Amino acid sequence: MKLVIAIIQSDKLEQVHQALVDNEIFRITVSRVTGHGQQTNVDLYRGQEVTPNLIPKVRLEIAVNDKFVEPTVSAILKGAKHGDGEIGDGKIFILPLEECIRIRTEERGGSAI
Amino acid sequence: MKLVIAIIQSDKLEQVHQALVDNEIFRITVSRVTGHGQQTNVDLYRGQEVTPNLIPKVRLEIAVNDKFVEPTVSAILKGAKHGDGEIGDGKIFILPLEECIRIRTEERGGSAI
Amino acid sequence: MKLVIAIIQSDKLEQVHQALVDNEIFRITVSRVTGHGQQTNVDLYRGQEVTPNLIPKVRLEIAVNDKFVEPTVSAILKGAKHGDGEIGDGKIFILPLEECIRIRTEERGGSAI
Amino acid sequence: MRAARWVCLISLALLVCHTPQVMAAGHEAAEPVINSGTIAWMLTSTMLALLMVPGLAMFYGGLVRTKNVLGTMMHCFAAMAVIGVLWPVVGYSLAFGRDVGGGWLGWDSGLLFLNGIDTSVTNGLPDYVLVIFQSKFAIITPALIAGAFAERVRFRGYCVFIAIWFLVVYAPLCHSVWYDGGEEGGKGYLLSQGAIDFAGGTVVHISAGVSGLVAALFLGARRGYPRTAMHPNNLTMTLIGAGLLWVGWFGFNAGSAVESGLKTAQALTVTQVAAAAGALTWIIIEGCKHGKATSLGMASGILAGLIAITPAAGVVTVKGALVLGSVASIASYLAIAVKNKLGYDDSLDVFGIHGVAGMLGAILLTFFVRTGDMPVNDHKVPHTIGQQLFIQFEGVAITCVGAAIVTLILLWLIDKTIGLRLKQQDEHAGMDHSLHGEHGYGLLNLN
Amino acid sequence: MRAARWVCLISLALLVCHTPQVMAAGHEAAEPVINSGTIAWMLTSTMLALLMVPGLAMFYGGLVRTKNVLGTMMHCFAAMAVIGVLWPVVGYSLAFGRDVGGGWLGWDSGLLFLNGIDTSVTNGLPDYVLVIFQSKFAIITPALIAGAFAERVRFRGYCVFIAIWFLVVYAPLCHSVWYDGGEEGGKGYLLSQGAIDFAGGTVVHISAGVSGLVAALFLGARRGYPRTAMHPNNLTMTLIGAGLLWVGWFGFNAGSAVESGLKTAQALTVTQVAAAAGALTWIIIEGCKHGKATSLGMASGILAGLIAITPAAGVVTVKGALVLGSVASIASYLAIAVKNKLGYDDSLDVFGIHGVAGMLGAILLTFFVRTGDMPVNDHKVPHTIGQQLFIQFEGVAITCVGAAIVTLILLWLIDKTIGLRLKQQDEHAGMDHSLHGEHGYGLLNLN
Amino acid sequence: MRAARWVCLISLALLVCHTPQVMAAGHEAAEPVINSGTIAWMLTSTMLALLMVPGLAMFYGGLVRTKNVLGTMMHCFAAMAVIGVLWPVVGYSLAFGRDVGGGWLGWDSGLLFLNGIDTSVTNGLPDYVLVIFQSKFAIITPALIAGAFAERVRFRGYCVFIAIWFLVVYAPLCHSVWYDGGEEGGKGYLLSQGAIDFAGGTVVHISAGVSGLVAALFLGARRGYPRTAMHPNNLTMTLIGAGLLWVGWFGFNAGSAVESGLKTAQALTVTQVAAAAGALTWIIIEGCKHGKATSLGMASGILAGLIAITPAAGVVTVKGALVLGSVASIASYLAIAVKNKLGYDDSLDVFGIHGVAGMLGAILLTFFVRTGDMPVNDHKVPHTIGQQLFIQFEGVAITCVGAAIVTLILLWLIDKTIGLRLKQQDEHAGMDHSLHGEHGYGLLNLN
Numbered sequence A, B, C: 001m002k003l004v005i006a007i008i009q010s011d012k013l014e015q016v017h018q019a020l021v022d023n024e025i026f027r028i029t030v031s032r033v034t035g036h037g038q039q040t041n042v043d044l045y046r047g048q049e050v051t052p053n054l055i056p057k058v059r060l061e062i063a064v065n066d067k068f069v070e071p072t073v074s075a076i077l078k079g080a081k082h083g084d085g086e087i088g089d090g091k092i093f094i095l096p097l098e099e100c101i102r103i104r105t106e107e108r109g110g111s112a113i
Numbered sequence D, E, F: 001m002r003a004a005r006w007v008c009l010i011s012l013a014l015l016v017c018h019t020p021q022v023m024a025a026g027h028e029a030a031e032p033v034i035n036s037g038t039i040a041w042m043l044t045s046t047m048l049a050l051l052m053v054p055g056l057a058m059f060y061g062g063l064v065r066t067k068n069v070l071g072t073m074m075h076c077f078a079a080m081a082v083i084g085v086l087w088p089v090v091g092y093s094l095a096f097g098r099d100v101g102g103g104w105l106g107w108d109s110g111l112l113f114l115n116g117i118d119t120s121v122t123n124g125l126p127d128y129v130l131v132i133f134q135s136k137f138a139i140i141t142p143a144l145i146a147g148a149f150a151e152r153v154r155f156r157g158y159c160v161f162i163a164i165w166f167l168v169v170y171a172p173l174c175h176s177v178w179y180d181g182g183e184e185g186g187k188g189y190l191l192s193q194g195a196i197d198f199a200g201g202t203v204v205h206i207s208a209g210v211s212g213l214v215a216a217l218f219l220g221a222r223r224g225y226p227r228t229a230m231h232p233n234n235l236t237m238t239l240i241g242a243g244l245l246w247v248g249w250f251g252f253n254a255g256s257a258v259e260s261g262l263k264t265a266q267a268l269t270v271t272q273v274a275a276a277a278g279a280l281t282w283i284i285i286e287g288c289k290h291g292k293a294t295s296l297g298m299a300s301g302i303l304a305g306l307i308a309i310t311p312a313a314g315v316v317t318v319k320g321a322l323v324l325g326s327v328a329s330i331a332s333y334l335a336i337a338v339k340n341k342l343g344y345d346d347s348l349d350v351f352g353i354h355g356v357a358g359m360l361g362a363i364l365l366t367f368f369v370r371t372g373d374m375p376v377n378d379h380k381v382p383h384t385i386g387q388q389l390f391i392q393f394e395g396v397a398i399t400c401v402g403a404a405i406v407t408l409i410l411l412w413l414i415d416k417t418i419g420l421r422l423k424q425q426d427e428h429a430g431m432d433h434s435l436h437g438e439h440g441y442g443l444l445n446l447n
């Protein structure tokens, strides 16, 4: 099992979610984060263009069984890109996941994902 | 060492925290997340029943030494269930943790947990 | 590759960020979390000193190539300490990271970090 | 109606201040006589009506998604800026200038930039007072429409839309309902028919509701609607907005008495009662149907009650207010249920609440008119309920049809020229970022 | 006191508008004479007092936990809906109908639905004006109580509680303190004793404070209290709420002069001064004790000052206001410290602030009464300080005992029948979700 | 200017209420005659001006970083507490006591604690009314300065600073612009020169703007400025704050007419028009320059317009208001661009907006003065535009130089004694935590 963590642009959440559902990944956990990368995002403040060092992003956390890793990644890649890819489109991180437990049934392992 | 990540229902935070303390797990980090799973949660919007696709949840992150993994899991299971377990009660993920460093003292490993 | 997760005090974010940049770590993801550890933080509520069990913290997530692990850790240690280290200064967790994908270019592995 | 009342009530006010002509003659005869009490209340009403703009911004702003909160609030503030300038420049002349268009249009080049009335005092009240009081109605009406196409219009297109809409829909309606130029000046068409519209049921709420409906249908639904749940970003703000609207409505309705006297007190009393009745009814409906009374229901009920009493505030009694408030809540509740069935996207239910409660108030009020407040026909005989009902229906129908057609043409024109609907990408990114380069809640991110 | 003042002050007002009877006789004698200035101010005061409801909703709403913010604000808005309907239907008749219960109860079936007074004008003021002004007092009082049992009551039980509480506690108290029916109508009991309660110290604040205390004790603490820290979810909202309350209080206190004249100006001045003194005192205390002045301390001090001056606003001078405001802050600060020692859960310190500052104001005012404002006995001799002190104590004591006993019975009845305390699971989940099916801050979650 | 107008306008008001002396003589001669309409409006204005304090707290509070939101709002509320107490105790005597310092200082020990005027009525208006109306100006001015050194001052130092600043800068300026003691009392210096400052352009906005600039330069920039972006934490709050400021400004400006009559209506009308013109201009500039109109731009434009019209409200016509509002927005926009170039940290642009728009309004108004409102010289001949322009320049210059020098000395003294600048660590941690022991938005964290 793997834990896929993706940092994406806020406006792409809907598309990514849709792409995941299309690939039969139904369970995700998302949160608001702020990111600092290559991207520079321009805000206006009283006529001045301001480049904040921290830009709002969305973080997805998806636990998947091994064979679902690639479908998940490709769904995210599909949904998260602006055009052919723009700076700031984000990253996907894949971590090993040792155990997964469904609280409701206490079942463990792959079936609990 | 392991990193235990749990996604639970917001109203169970207090009970889970209590259960953890009872099992001598004192240090945790929590955050607000939004989850999408099997659960459907009904909100009202001008007389219409609305089923949001993203439901507020709480995410716990607990770094523990190996022998504390099971106590932690059982504490969460105990505190997080609604009755005998309801859809939406959440998940527990266990990740390998290679190193842990206490910033204050710079000590590393199990004793820093 | 490793995923470095650090929980630090909110007021140290700026210093930590600066220290990371000084060590040539430019990409990070941060979020607001609430932590419970040894620290007791006093708030006032109508003349009463209140000790909340959950204290606002900042969580950093930094994916790095292996040789950058120590520079990252030392930068965080440098930036996050209050004086010689105070209770509540936080923790650093290091997790194994199997894969990293840059969404924009779809490149994988170390170069995508 | 109203203008007619001014004359008679202000004469009464003068009466109270006694034989002013004689008095004034004693001292410099040139000094116009003023009624400080009436002025005090009318200025207070003006301020209250202005308070409705931030109130509405809060109400609407809280209901949209986080990424559109500023854009939605800006719709209200933009009305304050755009109409706030247009009104003194040309709007007042169109609405309250001497009738030149068969009761549908005014014009008086002497009123451009309010030139001619800098020191005019009519019946104890400086002309400026009514100009500015009326300006608030002109500001709030286009802002109301914005709720119907929330979260999906371009800011530039919106500004042009409200500016022109104000000139071609609002100004004529306002003229027709409220302009009374006496012998020489002519009279607004609906006013001359004897239609009762105390504080703008037709002019403000029906016209905004219908135009909103047309705009919502013309522009189409928000992307993702209704599949994606579109959660209010801040119901506490919406609730406070509803509270401020209630407060501001006192100025709107009680100020429309254009005096500080009995009629004012009556208008304020029924306004308060109808709002409470509307709110109570809505939460009772929800309590019975869902077992839960919502805060948005409370706010919606307040609004429905206030809207229904608007055309009726000066002419019905407390019992009438209780009935109008309750029935308006029921009707709006049902109208929204129907909307959900039909599936069109009137985002913040401008038609469902303003349109429906406004029409209902304009028509139902007939049954509760206080003896003595029924308009009279040419022979000074009060209308029968049937006659008045017909007139009220006529007013509502003309407003609906007129507003709908003109709005539709206007939308089409703007959409073809500068564009109104937001581009897909901008809609996804949210208006705050794509149109205004800002974020409503910086607090959400670390800074 | 107040009613008595109406008569004399309004006669003065008429004086200013001169010989109206004669005048009016000259022209259509039927037209009642009105005082437009007084009406303007009284309507403004009414609006200001209404503004206190959203103000209180913000103040209270900001202090509870995030999951209860809407539920808490709904307590204030529900009072607006429930009492807003009850007051014109039956409440006014109970409070201001002809005395039928030994100075403790009024009744006049002609006032049901405000039937009889649709066009009444008394001493230049339409009756409606006072009806609606008074309605705000009736609305705000039950809403105040809600702070004592915040975060743990069922919405339905709460609505029933405030409805009945209003009828059996508020209406009698209001009648006893403010009803003056002249020769035939009788007089409220406390009024006839000569108790000074300018703007509702006993009726509003003491009665709410004591009832809140009883309710807090009866219902028990919130689950987890005081072990778990219960953080205010939005102190910015609380602070703005305190600001709006300050503004609204001007209407509350200065409107209670029921005129627009010297007494009004005096009441407004001391209100302003006492609020500032209360706020300054509280932050000085905190600064000395903790080295940090809190925003909640600022807000609490503002409230304590405003509450203490409420019964005294019309009768004390600026020096008295400075003293009352400061002492109220000190007393409330201490009262809350004592509460924390005792460990009961008066969640938002309704008793600690409203109860304590209210009592203190009602009693201490005796020492600062302006010469000429001291009530007179049957022989027209002003009371001595000792005599007045006794009367003030009596008023406070009766209010406390009466409100406590009746509230207790009422709580018991409701708890046994429809239930008042929230179920454990619902309390954990929060009122917003479990009772209202909503979330206050959608912005917290992605949407 | 203003004081002079009181006399003449109130006599007019009395005129309307006719031959009061005769009347009053007929009945108990002791009773002072009051003008209830004027009182009603002046009290309403007072309330509106008070509303500006929470309005400003919202405006400023929303613009700083999350960790400083409460601390910034507390700056506004602290002014309410500190000056709210100082004004009745000693401030009024300094500002409106008999002239003792060559037109720059008043003193009347009989006015300490407002002792002597508890029942005074002058020209139909209780003295208290003006005392309390004026107190709002005294409160808001120091609060405005706080924006210039937002996010980096200690609370204690700030409180001491505003207290002394009020005594040594505000009170003399206020005396010099508005005090008119007639024959015996003397006259304020600027007033005697014939300077026009209707509602406080120099006294309030220029003095606050200049003092803010000096303070910003003296204290230095926030740590991290301008490298780190300092995002507004809550622009929705800022926008609502701007809305409340607009509403409150009606009291500020129209109340400064000290009557309820034609001048009041004129002042209110141009205030509304200038605000709308300012807002529209700013968003047009932004739209042209960046393709995006921001909500902060809207709010800034509203403010610029309101500030520019403040000194001019009573004397210019609608056209003048349109010009003043627009030009003020352009000038403020440019001023802020210059600031960004120069790199000093006037955090919330107190000088860029209040200072610049204030000066501009004070000077430009000369070209739009209504015939008949131009001040006259000793021979009763109205000033020429050139003469008046010189006087206006003189007023602005004196205010700037005086405020700057005294503020600088004061800052130096406080910094050397109790300390003003926040310690580095506390600045990093944020004022809310380090100075007030609280968090503005508890909702951000789980609770």
Ligand SMILES: Nc1ncnc2c1ncn2[C@@H]1O[C@H](COP(=O)(O)OP(=O)(O)O)[C@@H](O)[C@H]1O
Pocket (backbone or CB within 6 Å): A007, A034, A035, A036, A037, A038, A039, A055, A057, A086, A087, A088, A089, A090, A091, C027, C028, C029, C030, C061, C062, C063, C064, C102, C103, C104, C105, C113
């Ligand atoms: N090594 C990393 N560790 C943690 N977060 C990262 C890392 N690299 C990128 N991110 C996150 O991804 C976001 C997008 O990164 P950015 O560098 O702008 O994109 P790109 O790599 O496409 O140029 C950043 O804002 C940050 O939140």
Ligand SMILES: Nc1ncnc2c1ncn2[C@@H]1O[C@H](COP(=O)(O)OP(=O)(O)O)[C@@H](O)[C@H]1O
Pocket (backbone or CB within 6 Å): A027, A028, A029, A030, A061, A062, A063, A064, A102, A103, A104, A105, A113, B007, B034, B035, B036, B037, B038, B039, B055, B057, B086, B087, B088, B089, B090, B091
């Ligand atoms: N595979 C997963 N990856 C990430 N988050 C998950 C996953 N499965 C469940 N979750 C989280 O747990 C929450 C509860 O899941 P749900 O499916 O409703 O519960 P259950 O498994 O008991 O039916 C979800 O809202 C989501 O946040």
Ligand SMILES: Nc1ncnc2c1ncn2[C@@H]1O[C@H](COP(=O)(O)OP(=O)(O)O)[C@@H](O)[C@H]1O
Pocket (backbone or CB within 6 Å): B027, B028, B029, B030, B061, B062, B063, B064, B102, B103, B104, B105, B113, C007, C034, C035, C036, C037, C038, C039, C055, C057, C086, C087, C088, C089, C090, C091
């Ligand atoms: N084992 C742990 N698991 C998860 N979070 C932890 C753990 N230990 C510490 N933390 C986080 O670090 C923060 C600081 O910990 P604390 O115990 O106060 O510091 P210290 O270890 O220096 O005494 C906590 O508030 C918590 O958020």
